[in-house]
Amino acid sequence: MGIDYNKDSELLKAIAHPVRLKIVKGLMGDECSVKKMVKVLKLPQSTVSQHLGILRSRGVITPSKEGVKTCYSVIDERVKDIVGIFKK
Amino acid sequence: MGIDYNKDSELLKAIAHPVRLKIVKGLMGDECSVKKMVKVLKLPQSTVSQHLGILRSRGVITPSKEGVKTCYSVIDERVKDIVGIFKK
DNA sequence: TCGTATTATTGTGATAATTGGATATATTTT
DNA sequence: AAAATATATCCAATTATCACAATAATACGA
16 A cells, blocks of 8 residues: 555656656657657767666656657656656 | 756655655654664664765755754655655 | 668766764763 | 763765667668
């Protein structure tokens, strides 16, 4: 019933990074390709992909292939709520 | 207006640790002395104090001296909201 | 299939976080 | 003042995280 401190802190850790928080916030409105993120974030592609991997592995986001491109979108509702708190 | 990614991710990092998340959750209802936390968490006093220091330095909790004891309580509203999300 | 575009993975050095024993500080009690 | 109690700080060892270049994998078009 209560909080699973280990699991929940893992989720928090996933978004407790300025770049990942920015990615998640950017994905809240509409989904986005990796290529576009690289452009917007002005970071090396490998670095962005690393962060996406972390968010993916913790169930924050999910990919959907569209041809050559991969589009990500936020699927964790708690993360959406948390980002909402910061937007207030 | 928007999100301060650096500052906000620092706040998330503060609670993105199982022990600190547990401390914060425990402090949500009523305040608590360090001694009691050490007992409940079954961790060395220095370790608990370190975690409290991190939460303190990031404005999540604040201490109040009561004689020899120090009682902590949560003062950040966003943190309260976030813990609330996990309790659902 | 060859080439190109897009994304993921791997390797590595640098930096930061975590832990707990030892020690210091502060407050109360005797 | 000395002892006891409560908490914070210091330090060193271990572990985790970070950034990014290099490389691999994947999908599409010619």
